[in-house]
Amino acid sequence: MPDDPWQPPRILLAVDLVILTLRDARLHVLLVERGIDPFLGALALPGGFLRDEHEDLEAAARRELLEEAGLSDVHLESLAVYGEPGRDPRGRVVAVAYLAIAPRMPEPVAGTDAADASWTPVDDALAPGAKLAFDHRRIVIDGVERARVKLERTALATAFCAESFTISELQQVYEAVWGVRLDPRNFYRKVQGARGFIVADGPMRKTPNGRPARLFRAGPVHVLNPPMTRP
Amino acid sequence: MPDDPWQPPRILLAVDLVILTLRDARLHVLLVERGIDPFLGALALPGGFLRDEHEDLEAAARRELLEEAGLSDVHLESLAVYGEPGRDPRGRVVAVAYLAIAPRMPEPVAGTDAADASWTPVDDALAPGAKLAFDHRRIVIDGVERARVKLERTALATAFCAESFTISELQQVYEAVWGVRLDPRNFYRKVQGARGFIVADGPMRKTPNGRPARLFRAGPVHVLNPPMTRP
């Protein structure tokens, strides 16, 4: 607590986004190629500085989400703070990271502000050779880990799906995020046993090939009971 | 990303601490009575502004921990960010909250910088009538919830204990943080079954009354396998 006259430290606040989605049954993260000086040309998480001192942090995250990814109405939660003094060569930048979960997108990224944004498989983004700007590798790791943990006890998995989805689509989410294979029959019963997790969505059906599957949508419950157990 | 000349927003960074400990088998949080203007006289979490733009966030948290609570060498982890524009009447203050776990303290708080600090039962601090400064009520709730969750899969509970502890002392931690009663016999076997969680600490013993108990200390493992399951 400052009792004496005191110079406020010059600190910049940034918002960075870990936006996850499923493509081809693999977990992807949205990365942009940096167009300005520090780490120019390198891959980085979408994000930017707080516009002014009246802007809310989550509002800034939603603004970047729309500007850089063309996304709105997606799941968004705060992830962590990254404030190590040396993390940005431009000065003291404290980044507030947010985790966003986008449903299966038809288009990679529309012709938005940053058309250089691209969905990258998380495995590639975190591969030993891959280089991300700043400490964004750590932020991606933390974001994926958060998603993994929340899949166990919350209905977060439905945020990866369209409004209507089949149980096997939901299973693909768990398999991709956890990086495991699950038995479809046990998964089916497990998901049905978590009351309020998913509810039937009309008697409609779908047809890739094989028997048509029942459609569901996210239920009212967000805390799973019993939880989905990770193998 | 700012491509044009741009006025950096004037934002203050604060560090707030949720320091938890066990006293009389109840979970307590350290609160201080505010001595300056906003919320003067109200109870608040210990904390303060970042000293200068070169200070690391966790270093600032450790500094406040020592200055306001006289604590060092305790478990400390970052908790969350609280940055709502209206949360501090003095201006835009973004608070980075940290969660600290202190072992059973002999003295409440030594004659430190803030002798007005006091351990308060969490139930009292969060009681309907209780008023905490700023959004500190929410921060306490989040800190306690973090502790509850981490007790399940990590060895965090040992951070509440002295270097040597008995299994029933460890059980008190779980009971106080989770707010439940556990069967001592099942707890005993459960804890022993989580390999690496606790290791025997010499053939010594202790004597409150009843049969002397074996002493243990924290083991090398920090991720519990199998996890402790919350009833």
Add this chain to the structure above:
DNA sequence: AAAATAGTGTCTATAAGACACTATCAT
């Protein structure tokens, strides 16, 4: 028909909880 996916039933190994019982201390 075969191949593929959806959905159900059932068995087994394991883990969680209840609780009887023994052990070792203070008084």
Add this chain to the structure above:
DNA sequence: ATGATAGTGTCTTATAGACACTATTTT
């Protein structure tokens, strides 16, 4: 002795995982 806490054994029930089986589609 009694009361108290430590520690062990065992039984019952719930759950996770394996997997046989049926159902409904496309080719």
